[in-house]
Amino acid sequence: MFDTPTRYIFEDFITDTGRARSGDELFGLLRKGVGQYGYDRLVFTVRRDVDLPESLNGHALLYSYPEDWVKYYIENNCASFDPVMKAGATQANAFTWDGLEKRSVYTPKQTRFMRLADEAGLKNGVGVPIRGSGSTIAGVGLASTERCDAAHPHLDMLSAFCTQFYAAFKRLNPRTASEQTEPAHLSPREREVLTWMASGKTDDEIGMILSISRNTVDSHVRHIFLKLNACNRVTAVVAGLMHGHIHL
Known part of the structure; x- marks a missing residue:
């Protein structure tokens, strides 16, 4: 066979x-x-x-x-x-x-x-x-x-x-003209934060891992949400995976 x-x-x-x-x-x-x-x-x-x-x-x-x-x-x-x-x-x-x-x-x-x-x-x-x-x-x-x-x-x-x-x-199956938008740019630190978010880490845990304050983590998270047009952590992670910002 x-x-x-x-x-x-x-x-x-x-x-x-x-x-x-x-x-x-x-x-x-x-x-x-x-x-x-x-x-x-x-x-x-x-x-x-x-x-x-x-x-x-x-x-x-x-x-x-x-x-x-x-x-x-x-x-x-x-x-x-x-x-x-x-x-x-x-x-x-x-x-x-x-x-x-x-x-x-x-x-x-x-x-x-x-x-x-x-x-x-x-x-x-x-x-x-x-x-x-x-x-x-x-x-x-x-x-x-x-x-x-x-x-x-x-x-x-x-x-x-x-x-x-x-x-x-x-x-x-090409993307339509309306779908062909330029992907958002995330900074290296934002990609790090998003990667740990995808792993299920809390803001406090991410701060400890990256040696930054919780407020700084929160600021990065808000910027990530804005850039990826995400309303929560789950949609941010999905968008990050979809556009290649992070890999599991």
């Missing part, structure tokens, strides 16, 4: 994605491309890309994962501890889930999560991070319904298919 000769050559995939007129059509082409290597379960996620409309920044934008698994994933906020998602945000190259687990130290919660994914029919998993201009973080998760212990994942070709898919997806 995983070592069958390529039948849908990459050059044809490039031509076909250039002609596609919808995200669903593009996703169908991607399924065809990676399907020849045995991967019939896909999920496409954009964690952050300021070149795309904000409505297209999110988990499971397009997918062929089991519906009940996607529902479970979203309802239980699994993205906050999913080791594959975290690796996809920090790694530059495609990786296998098995390889990631061998070189990582999972928490019991993460280990159980990965076992549940396997039971849900997501086997031989591969993560394909996609990097673009600025602080873009996106990716495609690939898996198979059937387990193949001798799976050869063809990581380079899978990366090529996914990267070309993303380039075509962005072509179809």
Whole structure:
């Protein structure tokens, strides 16, 4: 299954994605491309890309994962501890889930999560991070319904298919003129404060960590809210992540 000769050559995939007129059509082409290597379960996620409309920044934008698994994933906020998602945000190259687990130290919660994914029919998993201009973080998760212990994942070709898919997806979904605003500029200290806010620290705790007074922290927080057009700490952190000011 995983070592069958390529039948849908990459050059044809490039031509076909250039002609596609919808995200669903593009996703169908991607399924065809990676399907020849045995991967019939896909999920496409954009964690952050300021070149795309904000409505297209999110988990499971397009997918062929089991519906009940996607529902479970979203309802239980699994993205906050999913080791594959975290690796996809920090790694530059495609990786296998098995390889990631061998070189990582999972928490019991993460280990159980990965076992549940396997039971849900997501086997031989591969993560394909996609990097673009600025602080873009996106990716495609690939898996198979059937387990193949001798799976050869063809990581380079899978990366090529996914990267070309993303380039075509962005072509179809440009931001409108009204959305193309210049991102706010945060000072290095404001980024530090926002990073600790994202970690759940209080103003007093941030002041102790950065060796500044609570009043100074409060001043930075107010400036951050103003620059990011945020009404509270949660929206400030979300905006900071969205525009690449901070990384988790």
